[in-house]
Amino acid sequence: MPDYDLTRLGDRAFEQLVVSLALQELGPGVGVFGDGKDGGREATFDGTINWSATATSPAGSRDVWTGYTVLQAKYQVKPKPTPYDNAVWLQQQLKSEIAGWSKAAKSRSRSRLPRYLIFVTNIDLSAVAKVGGIDKVTAAVKKELEEAAGEGGGLDVQDFRIWHADQIRSMLDAHQAVRWAFPGLLTAGDVLAKLGHGAVSLGNLDVKDPLRQELLKSLTADRWIRLGQAGGSGDAKLWLDDIAIDLPAVVDGSHSGTVQAVKHVLEVGNTVLRPRQLDRYQKPHMVLVGGPGQGKSTLSQLIAQAYRTAMLSDANVAPGAQVILEGTREALERLDIAVPGNRRWPVRIDLAKYAEELGSGRDTSLLRWIAQHLSKRTTDTVYPSVLRDWLRVWPWALILDGLDEVPSQLSRRAVYEKVDELLTDAEDLNSDLLIVITTRPTGYDERFPEEQFRHLRLQRVPPEKAAAFAERIIDKRFPDDEDMRLKVIGRMADAARDPITVRLMETPLQVTIMSLIVEKYPNLPPDRFTLFDLYFRTVSDREIAKDIPDARFLSQNNSQIDKLHEQVGLRLQVDSETADGADAHMSHPVLHDLAAALMQARGFEEDDASARATAIVRAATQRLVLLVPRDTGVGFDIRTLQELMAARAIIEGDDSQVISRLRTIAHHPHWRNTWLLAVGALLKRSDRFERLILELLQNLDSEPRRLKDRYPTSPMLAAEILEDNLASGRPRFERGLVACLLTSLGRPPVNPRRIADGILCIPSAYRKTVFEQLGSAKTSGPVRRAASALVLDAMEGATFDQGRRTSIKITTLKLGLTELEKQTLHRWGHSSLGEGAEPIEVNSQIDLADYLKSAVEITGLDSEEAELLEYGIESLRGSKFQISGSDPGTAISSIVNHDSAEPLAKVLENETLATAVIMALNTIPGSHWTIEAIIGGLLKPIQDRIPVGHELLASMEESQDLL
Incomplete structure (x- = not known):
């Protein structure tokens, strides 16, 4: 009997395995696991079980059970080192389970009580007669059941059985088809046998396997964390496994609390997600939704690295790769995340590059795109048909990163269609496929099939996590300078206690940049524009301060180098607005010409300007390292820095010109972060921009082609200004923004979640007024009542502050919604309102x-x-x-x-x-x-x-x- 490693499955996958085996052993009457009132998960069988006909019955047994049977799984993640310890653990688990059934029998809290019980566990029990684990646990369970029956509480279990690890392995030998569904139980030979003979052999992970080649190359490429080349004394590289962080997230507006995003994804991925698998997650795929710098791409890297580590766990790899694997394991352990038991093959795709392919007119399926990617990175040509076979036999984790960087609606629609096509193909193949997509919330219209995708909305980094994350970054940047390390850690601690600057430590990128800035500046920035602008200034000042020949040149041409970055940022932001420029970069000749034009504008003659341009380009790309190699040119490695530079370019000019430019880009989601950074810069420049920005918002939604203010943008902009903390210390500006935000309650509720986020950022001084405005909708028309109800529902799903949630619930009750209104809202907004109510009578469509x-x-x-x-x-x-x-x-x-x-x-x-x-x-x-x-x-x-x-x-x- 092969020693199948059942610990690789994870608890939910083990439950799926139990259901599958029970179906084979007991028959089709087995019901799928469900959550009991006591929190346990169980499967049931109602009918007759003839044990003499099953593989789990001892030889000669003629037992027959007739009645209601309950199967309960008891999974131990890390079995104890000895059978005795395992037996003690299982005995305690079963004692607790029987006590729960006994309590339910007395209180009559369960609709039906078991006549028979089957306990299923993944642990090994000794078979030594009388003193072995099997006999001891059996005797203990028998005693507990007799005592429960003797108490007269109504629990009358006639018989029970225990399926332990060896019996599970015997069942797997008898039912090989079940084993095939669980890759943790498969060998390379199994996979090769199922794939058959093809042009390229996949899955054996030997040195010729293209999958191994791709895994190792991606393992190295995805180890690097951006923003590690700040120069100066803290110039150590930042590796993912050194500073990896998991982020809290709300699942589909859940009102029950947060999950840890990566941990949740991997827990879902640990189950079998084949469409025809019983007890499968109803929404197996996920969209990670997070704002700029919130770590979406880094989380996607960590998910991919976790699966690569699982896939390569038994492979003999080179020392360099082994270091990364060990580092990833340690990072996962630090984050309380297990290495995936279901060894999915990870594929991480840059959606911006894929969209460029689709935008060029080539109708390339996702499978073909992946095959092309594999063929470029490996020594063999991998054909889509071979990949399709691999998708059929082995679980995948398909990670589609950066939907928000797919700019045009046409390109997005093409991406949606290709994802739908792959889902259709995977369902036809009964594939074990997990899809994870990342995007910013701005401009995301939730077009993926709601019956298959759940949304994980990333939350702000909690202060204690931000502090720990910052300390890990600082430790890595100053491994040999204890004085500087303690100095920076102290300043970061001060920043975390300051109510203003703590708002700038709510995303991993902000924490990282803050750690760079506090090294030099004791007075910390109050807003995001200043934060990122100081980062750029810090990098520049470090290079100028170095004792190197280029330092004097950098100092003398500082303003022109700044201008070059601004002009490059603006042009790349324009280029990346369209599908063919989604992954925007500027060629070296164009960059040189742009620098030469800057020098000519300063008054230099053409030849001299060209020579100086060469030096400026070299300084910008080799010393400041914010413009990094991209394909055949250069680009910004951090998208927010590109947006920052574009914002700095936009705000050059007189007031009317600047406000006109902000009006031009205000509606477009691609420009939203640039717009907010520009607003932050203007407010820093002068208080007069408070009035000008409010006037812009008041007049923005007036174009007939946009149906005027019926579907307004200005409330969303007001919400984001409030969320960016740009109105702090500006009460008049703050009041104007709150008033603008609340105008959305009079329009059809197209984006209630964004309005809810803005309202939750409103200072406490305005909350009473806001809740009064929301509650006053009771006497208003249907539109305002609907908008208020959906905004309140979205607010409840986005906050876990009990005081706020109480206010939200009370205000919702004040609306006095009818059942018809609740169900209308439920059908439109997928809210909890109207859930479970009787269907309403409707006329034809x-x-x-x-x-x-x-x-x-x-x-x-x-x-x-x-x-x-x-x-x-x-x-x-x-x-x-x-x-x-x-x-x-x-x-x-x-x-x-x-x-x-x-x-x-x-x-x-x-x-x-x-x-x-x-x-x-x-x-x-x-x-x-x-x-x-x-x-x-x-x-x-x-x-x-x-x-x-x-x-x-x-x-x-x-x-x-x-x-």
């Missing part, structure tokens, strides 16, 4: 296009205009709703068709037609707010992502603020 066409008829357009508008409205066809109640009734969303609404967006460029749509929407009853919300949900993402970069450059060239 109405198509959104037909409804809107009939509403537009009253506007009196001529035939040509009407035909053009009808063409645009037709792009909404497929989205449907139902009407409940008497006229006008309540509109309830039933289907939202996410096909492109671009034709309607194009039609709305005509102001006459846009005005006609506005007039038509004005005739819609308030109780039909979901209709407006559907239109906004389809239309706004398209309009917001209309490229604006070249318009911005043109305006800057006109004002001579661009070279």
Whole structure:
């Protein structure tokens, strides 16, 4: 009997294994594991079990059970070193389990009590007669059951059995098909046998295996953490395994608390996710949603490294790779994360580069893209058909990093389609596939299938974790300078206690940058712009202060080097706005020409300017190392630094020009972080920008083509300014932002989560007013009631402050929502409101296009205009709703068709037609707010992502603020 390592499975996968084996042993009447009221997970069988016919019964046994049987799994992550210790552990577990059943019998808290029990464990028990683990545990269980029955509490278990590790292994020998579903139990020979003979052999992990080659190369590449080359005394490289951090996250707006993001992903990945596997997670795939610098890509690296470590755990690798594997194991142990038991093959894809491929017109599937990637990095050509076989037989972890860096709506739609295609293929193959996607929240429209994807919304780093993370960074940067190490740690501790600067230590990137800044500056920055700007200044000042020949040149040309970074950042931000520039870089000749133009603008002659440009480019790319090699040119290694430089370029000019530029980029999600950094810089420059920015927000949503303020952007911007702490110490500005934020409650609730985040950042002085505003919706119309209810629901899912949650619940009760309203909200916003209520009666489905066409008829357009508008409205066809109640009734969303609404967006460029749509929407009853919300949900993402970069450059060239 092979010694299958059951500890590789993990507890949930072990439960899945038990169910699969029970189905084979007992028959199809076995029910899937479910959570009991006592917290235990169990499977059941109701019927007759003839033990003489099963592989688990001793020879000669003729036992027959008839009745309700419960199977309970007892999994030990790390079995004890001796059978005796294992027996003691199991005995205690079963004693506690029986006590729980006995208590349930007395209190009648379980609907049904077992007549028979089967306990299943992964531990080994000694078979020595009378004194061995098996006999001792059996005797102990028998005694506990007799005592429970003697108490007269109603628990009357007639018989029981214990399936221990050796019996499980015997069952696996008898039912090899079950073993095939659990890769932790497979050998390389098993995999090769199942794959058959092909052009390339995958999975044996010998030196010829392309998978091994790719794993080792990726293991090394993903070890490096960005921002490690700051120069100066603390120039030690930062490795992922040195400073890895896991972040808290809320799962799908859960109200029950947070999970640790990486740990949660790996726990889900430890189970078998094949579509036809019983007890499979209902939403097996995940989207990690986090803001700038929040560590999404680093978390994706850690997930991939964990799976690479698991895959290579039995391989004989070179010493360098072994160091990384050991480092990863230590990092996971420090984070209280187990090395994955389900050894998934990890594939980490840069979605921006994949989107470029799709944007070029090549209809490349994800499998083909992965095959191309493998073939480039290994010595063999790996064909998509071979990968498809590998997907069929072995679990995968497909990590798609950087959806937010896919700029155009068209490219995103292509990515969604390719993910859907892969999911369809994986389901057909019954593949064990885990998909993890990372994105920023801004501009993300949650288009992945909700029945298959859960969202993990990353939270701020808790202060104690931020302090520990900072200390690890400092330890690595100053391994031989104890005085400097203690000095920087002390300043970081001061920063963590300051209510202003602690807000700048809420993401891993901010903590890392802060540790670099406090080395030099005792007075810490109050906002994100100053934080990142100081980082840039710190790197520059360090190089100038060094005793090197280039230092004098850097000092003399400091302003021109700054200007070069700003111009490069602006142009790359423009280039990365479109699909073909998603992974933007600037070629060396273009960079040189840009530097030469800067020197000519300073008054140097052409030849002299060219020579100086060469020196400036060398200083920028070799000394400051913020511009790093990218493909055939250079780019910023940290996206926020590119956005910072673009922001610095935008704010050059007079007030009216600067505000006009901010208006140009305000709607586009790609420019949002640049916009916020620019606002931070302007507020630092002068208090007059408080008034100018508030005026911008008040007038921003006035364009007819955007249907004016029906789907506003300004409340979202106000929320993000508040969240960025830019209004701290500015009460008048703060009041204006709060007022702007609350205007969203009068519009259809297209993005309640973003509004909720902003409200939660409002200072305590305004909270009473805000809750009064939310509660006052009780006497307002259906639109305001719906918006307030969804915002309150999103707030409850985003906070774990009990005081706030109490206020939220009380305010929600004040709204006095009807059952019909609750269910309408539940169908639209996927909120907890209306969950579990009786289905409401509805009329037949109405198509959104037909409804809107009939509403537009009253506007009196001529035939040509009407035909053009009808063409645009037709792009909404497929989205449907139902009407409940008497006229006008309540509109309830039933289907939202996410096909492109671009034709309607194009039609709305005509102001006459846009005005006609506005007039038509004005005739819609308030109780039909979901209709407006559907239109906004389809239309706004398209309009917001209309490229604006070249318009911005043109305006800057006109004002001579661009070279």
